[in-house]
Amino acid sequence: MNNEEILKDILRGTVDVVSREELAKKLSSGKKLRVKLGVDPSSRDLHLGHSVVLDKLRQFQDLGHTAVLIIGDFTAQVGDPSGRDATRPVLDAETVAANAKTYTEQAFKVLDKARTEIRFNSEWLRPFMGDQSGRGSDFILTAKSVTMATLLGREDFKARLEAGSPLSLLEILYPVFQGYDSVAVKADIELGGQDQRLNVLMGRDMQKLNGQEPQVVITLPLLVGTDGVKKMSKSLGNYVAFNDQPNDMFGKLMSLPDELMYSYYELLTTEDLAAVKTAHPMEAKKKLAGLIVARYHGEEQALAARANFEQVFSRKELPEEMESYRVEKAGKLSCLMVACGVAKGMNDARRLIEQGAVRLGGEKVSEDIVFEPKECVLQVGRRQFRKLEK
């Protein structure tokens, strides 16, 4: 048989091939091909339905290729949902093992044993799914008992689905993983933000499933971010970090809208809210900022941050400390601004000058003058200061 005849033979009785070109190429390459067929040992017997594909596999064997028969002993425990309108009964490991044995025996009624490689997919799927015991994957037992209705009942998932926006499998599975964590650590109580409610509740289900006493779930209100609108989160960039510098932290807190300040008091401090509300808003906010800075940086730093804020923003004076920059030689102010990092580029520098944002030694500069090296303070906007040195 020539290549063309072989190809024709292979194609006979097929419905679809993707792609013919590639098939032809492989067949004519002269290589010994590895042809895979997977079957889940979900019943005792192979039947004629199987024989169609097994025959085709045999055809390849007769051409000298290797049949790789995959016995889906692991996937049989999952249950292939294809074309099913109800969840398949999941088989236990014993039945699967027994079925697998008869499968291989029966398969050799069609296949050439010498050219067949038999593999069980539990070999790799079991470690993949974290089933060390071999007694059945915890993941599967867990995932099986959680219905899509539960998972998709979540407002956020539902909304995304209805809007036709992407929702990945992993995201859907996420609550399951999180719930399983509770089983692993035998949690008695789990805390979480309000938005975590469903995830955390999942832990209870998972625990019950595993014969554990379900954890107590405690959810907490969400802190609104510094933008005053959305919840505080790293990805939204509206957060105050533990590691923020004292002055920054103080400043961010002072920038909160007044209304938001009270919820911060409530959620972050033990202060008496009623008393706070009688105080002057700015005083109250400074106190809040001070309390929080003190918690992360100490009392002393908190006082310094407050002093700095009052000095720079309330009295519009120069801060105690500022970065210094040595000016080597005379040059355009715009160049200098770029060089010492207060402007992103020349255009930006010129723009800032035009907009009246630049001060030299306290005097507003409205033109891109030539700067002669001297000691003075360069201020850009309200927040950026540079101590210029010769």
Next chain:
RNA sequence: GGUUGGGUGACUGAGCGGUCAAAAGUAACGGUCUGUAAAACCGUCGGGCUACGCCCUACGAAGGUUCGAAUCCUUCCCCAACCA
């Protein structure tokens, strides 16, 4: 694998042969105001220049058509929805 719709500046998102460095909104920045780095209002918002103009780089990638392309064609890469 098939069908359909897409990939545009920090983000969302218009534009679909010239008037496009690209609408609008958000964010950011500057100014005014203020007890605040809030709100409100005004302005700026690719890079550069010997600067009411000029140059360079940009609309997934690479080619092509055209006097002229984010816009049309080809190939490729990537994403999504739906189908199977």
